Amino acid sequence: MQPGEILWTPGPERIRRANLTEFTDWLAHERGLGFADYTALWRWSVEDLEGFWQALWDYFRIDSSAPHTRVLGRRSMPGAEWFPGARLNYAQHVLRREAGGGNVLFHVSETQPLTALSWEALGSRVRTLATELRALGLEPGDRVVAWMPNIPETMIAMLATTAIGAIWACCSPDFGERGTLDRLAQLSPKVLFAIDGYRYGGKSFDRRDELRRIASSLSSLQHLIYLPYLNPSDPSLPLPSARHWRTLLARPAVGPAQFEYAQVPFDHPLWTLFSSGTTGLPKPIVHGHGGILLETLKNATFHFDLHPREPVFYFTTTGWMLWNFLVSTPLTGAVPVLYDGHPAHPTPDVLWKMAQEAGVVTFGASPTYVDALKRSGVVPRERYGLEALRTINLAGSPASPECMGWFYRNVKE
Secondary structure, three states: OOOOOOOOOOOOOHHHOOOHHHHHHHHHHHHHOOOOHHHHHHHHHOHHHHHHHHHHHHOOOOOOOOOOOOOEEEEEOOOOOOOOOEEEHHHHHOOHHHHHEEEEEEEOOOOOEEEEHHHHHHHHHHHHHHHHHOOOOOOOOEEEEEEOOOHHHHHHHHHHHHOOOEEEEEEOOOHHHHHHHHHHHOOOOOOEEEEEEEEOEEEEEOOOOHHHHHHOOOOOOOOEEEEEEEEEOOOOOOOOOEEEHHHHOOOOOOOHHHOOOOOEEEEEEEEEEEEOOOOOOOOOOEEHHHHHHHHHEEEEEEEOOOOOEEEEEOOOOOOHHHHHHHOHHHHHHHHHEEEEEOOOOOOOOHHHHHHHHHOEEEEEOOOOHHHHHHHOOOOOOHHHOOOOOOOOEEEEOOOOOOHHHHHHHOOOO
């Protein structure tokens, strides 16, 4: 294909069903606003900041235990203050969809076939773990970190942490000892969630020795919560003081009515992400409850056009910001597919097999992955039924015109 060639334009039915169309209809009905085209809508969103962000607040029915006094308290950059006075909780908004039932996520790894987790199970485990964290003395503002892969337990730990107002950060176990400490030691964490090891590319990686050194090097650490992921039947603990994940989750279930989410200011820290560390120590970047809540709802609903009960997949580890986005998509009712393993093991097309089994609607990967597929000669459309697939998202590096054209030739037009 040639640069600038248009590969696809949405048809009338796609436009009619788009979330953005529903939003513009809502703006016309609720605000009396009309827009000739997308450019006009965008211009309004950047020129009337208070009007646009208040509209999002109302459209997405944000729950706050205390009202905001203004949309934008301070307009300075840096230092802008959004929704002063509001108190809310990110995890509470994720789990408010629990009452609707159904599956909240799918997960698959090199050792486990595609499996679903229900909203009921997620909510129960999050509340139980959050209650145990409070019993350990955790309070809003305390730091909780993880050395965990892309599995449901990591998402559960994140939601339990943020439900009580503690601050989350995570490293993928493949970072190694030095890369992990360079990041997590900066946060002075009180709690570390960690695994014993993982499988990647058909090989087992026992990381218990590294885990012991990491835990010993975090001088602020008070509690290690341990999940035997590589060897689930091994009852031993890496350190005598460690607590077993299954022991904490075996406590009596905590129902929605018995649990109180920490109500925190709009800009209360939610989680910390890190820069790559190519120019020194990785730089911690803090994101707030309200900002991530509204931005995720906006991006996932309008830009990615995610709909309730639609499976969405991104190939990512917990060390990449796309993991944070992926596990936040249930805010919209979408169903994330968590994959832990090599993207081309045991065969180069393993992710497309997964996409067919899960009925993936949105598939996310990197141009580097596409280059590997091209070299292997994989043509997914010849082997897999991808009728549900609607959107491809590429991230991590620039996508060439040839990369985009490959999907139309080999995956789906």
